[in-house]
Amino acid sequence: MKLNDGAVDHTYQVVKVINLDLPVERRLEALGLTEGTEITILNKKKHGAIIVKVRGTRFAIGQNIAAGIWVEEAPVS
Amino acid sequence: MKDTVYIGLIGNPSCGKTTLCNAYTGGNRKEADWLDKTVEKTESIVSYHGHTFKLVDLPGVYSLTAYTAEELISRNYILSDELDVIVNVVDASALERNLYLTLQLIELGKPVVVALNMMDMVEERGMEIDLHRLPEMLGVPVVPVSARKRRGLDVLLHAVAHHIDQLEPVVLVHDHEEQEENSQHMHDHHAEYAMVYSDAIEDKIDVVTDILRQCYPEMKNYRWHALKLLEQDLDITARYPVDLSQVLDCSYEKDIINEKYDFIEEIIGEVLMNKEEKAERTDKVDAVLTHPIWGLPIFLGMMALIFVVTFTVGDWLKVVFMEPVIEGCSAGILRCLLYLHVNEIMISLVVDGIVAGVGTVLSFLPNICILFLALALLEDSGYMARVAYVMDDIMGKLGLPGRAFIPMLLGFGCTVPAVMAARSLEHVRDRRKTILITPFMSCSARLPIYVIFSQMFFAKYAAVVAFSMYVLGIAVALLTAFVLKFFDGKEQKQRALLIELPEYKTPNLHSILIYVWEKMKEYFTRVPIIFVASLIMWVLLNCGPGGLAADMTQSFGAMAGKVLTPVFVPIGLGYWQIVVALISGIAGKEVVVSSCGILFGINNINSQAGMEQMLATLSTVGFGAVNAYALMTFCLLYTPCAATLATIRRAFGSWKWTGQAVLFQLAVAWLVSFVVYHIGLLFV
Numbered sequence: 001m002k003l004n005d006g007a008v009d010h011t012y013q014v015v016k017v018i019n020l021d022l023p024v025e026r027r028l029e030a031l032g033l034t035e036g037t038e039i040t041i042l043n044k045k046k047h048g049a050i051i052v053k054v055r056g057t058r059f060a061i062g063q064n065i066a067a068g069i070w071v072e073e074a075p076v077s
Numbered sequence: 078m079k080d081t082v083y084i085g086l087i088g089n090p091s092c093g094k095t096t097l098c099n100a101y102t103g104g105n106r107k108e109a110d111w112l113d114k115t116v117e118k119t120e121s122i123v124s125y126h127g128h129t130f131k132l133v134d135l136p137g138v139y140s141l142t143a144y145t146a147e148e149l150i151s152r153n154y155i156l157s158d159e160l161d162v163i164v165n166v167v168d169a170s171a172l173e174r175n176l177y178l179t180l181q182l183i184e185l186g187k188p189v190v191v192a193l194n195m196m197d198m199v200e201e202r203g204m205e206i207d208l209h210r211l212p213e214m215l216g217v218p219v220v221p222v223s224a225r226k227r228r229g230l231d232v233l234l235h236a237v238a239h240h241i242d243q244l245e246p247v248v249l250v251h252d253h254e255e256q257e258e259n260s261q262h263m264h265d266h267h268a269e270y271a272m273v274y275s276d277a278i279e280d281k282i283d284v285v286t287d288i289l290r291q292c293y294p295e296m297k298n299y300r301w302h303a304l305k306l307l308e309q310d311l312d313i314t315a316r317y318p319v320d321l322s323q324v325l326d327c328s329y330e331k332d333i334i335n336e337k338y339d340f341i342e343e344i345i346g347e348v349l350m351n352k353e354e355k356a357e358r359t360d361k362v363d364a365v366l367t368h369p370i371w372g373l374p375i376f377l378g379m380m381a382l383i384f385v386v387t388f389t390v391g392d393w394l395k396v397v398f399m400e401p402v403i404e405g406c407s408a409g410i411l412r413c414l415l416y417l418h419v420n421e422i423m424i425s426l427v428v429d430g431i432v433a434g435v436g437t438v439l440s441f442l443p444n445i446c447i448l449f450l451a452l453a454l455l456e457d458s459g460y461m462a463r464v465a466y467v468m469d470d471i472m473g474k475l476g477l478p479g480r481a482f483i484p485m486l487l488g489f490g491c492t493v494p495a496v497m498a499a500r501s502l503e504h505v506r507d508r509r510k511t512i513l514i515t516p517f518m519s520c521s522a523r524l525p526i527y528v529i530f531s532q533m534f535f536a537k538y539a540a541v542v543a544f545s546m547y548v549l550g551i552a553v554a555l556l557t558a559f560v561l562k563f564f565d566g567k568e569q570k571q572r573a574l575l576i577e578l579p580e581y582k583t584p585n586l587h588s589i590l591i592y593v594w595e596k597m598k599e600y601f602t603r604v605p606i607i608f609v610a611s612l613i614m615w616v617l618l619n620c621g622p623g624g625l626a627a628d629m630t631q632s633f634g635a636m637a638g639k640v641l642t643p644v645f646v647p648i649g650l651g652y653w654q655i656v657v658a659l660i661s662g663i664a665g666k667e668v669v670v671s672s673c674g675i676l677f678g679i680n681n682i683n684s685q686a687g688m689e690q691m692l693a694t695l696s697t698v699g700f701g702a703v704n705a706y707a708l709m710t711f712c713l714l715y716t717p718c719a720a721t722l723a724t725i726r727r728a729f730g731s732w733k734w735t736g737q738a739v740l741f742q743l744a745v746a747w748l749v750s751f752v753v754y755h756i757g758l759l760f761v
Contacts, residue, residue, distance in 0.1 A: 043369070044369070051466060058579075
């Protein structure tokens with residue numbers, strides 16, 4: 001599913017980054033958001049941006065970017 | 078050691094790199110968080126123990142790929158023979174994110190010294206970094222510094238001087254026994270390289286290295302080039318074409334990134350203590366401050382509170398401290414000049430022109446001090462970044478990125494840094510739009526105008542009236558952006574927010590004071606402009622075609638004002654004194670107040686007596702509350718001050734654009750004042 005369809009306080013695993021501009025994709029990679037990375041949704045607005053935690057750092061991510069990040073439920077560790 | 082040592086300063090955006098550079102050189106470059114100010118490569122020279130060091134300030138980057146010009150420029154410069162040592166400035170309070178660049182830098186094979194900046198912030202957050210273990214894991218020296226407090230600067234240069242010819246890792250102690258035992262790879266790299274990859278990748282590196290050795294025997298750093306080829310780096314693949322069809326079944330870029338981050342996780346686990354505790358606190362605070370419903374009202378409430386405090390406390394300080402001091406100075410200077418039997422005209426020039434003009438500017442110091450104190454609190458606590466999230470959907474409706482709200486917010490302080498901030502927006506169109514509307518955000522120099530006129534005409538509603546100016550400015554800015562949105566292309570409509578949210582912390586008194594002091598200095602730099610403007614004003618108003626004018630109505634200023642007055646009649650400002658004051662406001666908007674004082678012949682317009690006198694004078698010419706409101710509106714919106722114009726010109730890079738912006742703002746100011754004036758007349 002898309003990251004912005006995820007629920008608050010849930011942790012997901014990044015499957016694939018799709019349909020994003022190349023510079024945005026590169027930027028996400030440099031920030032450590034790659035396939036297999038765990039991503040926790042901390043907060044989200046109804047039709048807006050979301051706040052996530054990736055590798056210990058919080059980011060605010062716009063809806064457009066969030067819609068390009070495909071995730072799945074993270075395996076329970 | 079060479080005569081001149083070239084040091085490349087590199088780090089993530091807003092890691093404090095520019096502050097560090099300034100700490101060495103005493104340079105006066107401004108720097109704001111969340112911004113990447115270093116657009117070009119800048120050099121500065123520092124002497125240390127008889128050696129000359131050349132600091133090269135490189136652009137702020139997150140990584141060293143060939144995808145962006147900035148990253149490629151930095152990378153190529155580091156690889157060039159000129160550079161001797163890399164100083165990697167690391168924001169210790171965001172160690173995890175910053176170390177990714179560090180690992181890439183170490184792989185470049187040049188001597189690296191890590192400058193661990195913002196250690197004060199780490200301590201303040203109650204976290205601890207194991208400074209013994211970190212260099213062991215990275216294999217490079219790590220020097221804690223505080224650029225803001227100028228600590229550790231000499232130690233850093235000392236480490237650089239000792240590290241120049243050091244290419245091997247200093248000490249490399251990894252705790253990888255399990256991994257090393259299980260490793261099937263033919264080499265043991267753990268004593269050699271900080272970053273050791275999985276067997277699969279290490280095997281590939283070996284194969285590529287062998288191929289490179291045959292094709293390019295002169296090459297310096299095989300391992301790094303092999304890695305870049307495995308990542309299918311555009312630049313290196315083009316420069317060193319080799320046939321890798323045997324090994325390269327796909328791009329290993331993502332695996333390489335992942336393994337680097339895995340190693341970073343390991344480092345963080347070993348060297349960073351007490352991280353979780355603070356993270357929990359931030360999550361709790363964020364649950365309220367970035368709440369889907371309450372986030373916005375809380376933010377707006379905070380802004381309103383800031384302005385109420387700016388008014389009440391600021392005005393009290395102004396009456397109690399600033400005014401007596403300025404009046405005392407003015408009287409003292411007058412007495413001195415009289416004692417020296419100075420020419421009467423000179424006395425008028427000095428006391429009425431210069432001292433009065435400069436005194437007016439200084440009397441608003443308390444208001445501006447409080448405003449920046451509040452903004453500094455927001456910034457230092459970590460809340461400022463949340464604003465971009467809270468405002469994202471609203472700004473999105475205006476076709477602007479959430480980040481554009483930050484320059485607009487800075488616009489409340491001073492338009493000059495705000496326009497500079499807007500320059501860091503990614504897309505040209507976002508930049509232009511933001512720069513066009515930022516001057517509508519009421520800057521602190523306009524505050525004196527509201528304070529005086531709202532107190533004169535609206536008495537106890539002064540604060541409400543003044544606050545309405547801020548709201549009006551925001552409304553006009555938003556409306557402009559909204560209209561401009563219809564001219565946006567398709568690409569523009571696909572905007573994207575991506576911003577780091579730092580952990581909250583108790584604001585640090587020291588850093589807040591530094592911030593406020595820097596803003597004060599910035600405000601003080603306007604004094605010479607005001608000085609010159611006061612001088613020009615005095616000449617304009619005291620000299621006429623026939624030399625010294627006997628009466629102000631015979632002066633050049635009156636002539637110019639009278640010519641332009643008809644244009645201002647429809648907006649309720651058809652008074653030549655007001656028109657001249659508005660012209661003088663281009664030097665700096667706060668000048669409008671002092672000019673009004675001089676033009677209406679009021680001695681000290683900021684004092685209670687001065688205001689009463691001014692009110693009486695204005696009433697006799699039919700200038701009432703509605704006119705005052707129209708005047709405030711016009712001052713809010715018309716052409717920004719000369720300093721801002723110069724900044725806008727630099728940001729646009731063209732006089733044509735700047736000229737269009739000026740005409741646009743004049744037109745908007747006239748139109749809105751017209752509407753406000755005529756609506757106001759209906760109620761009087």
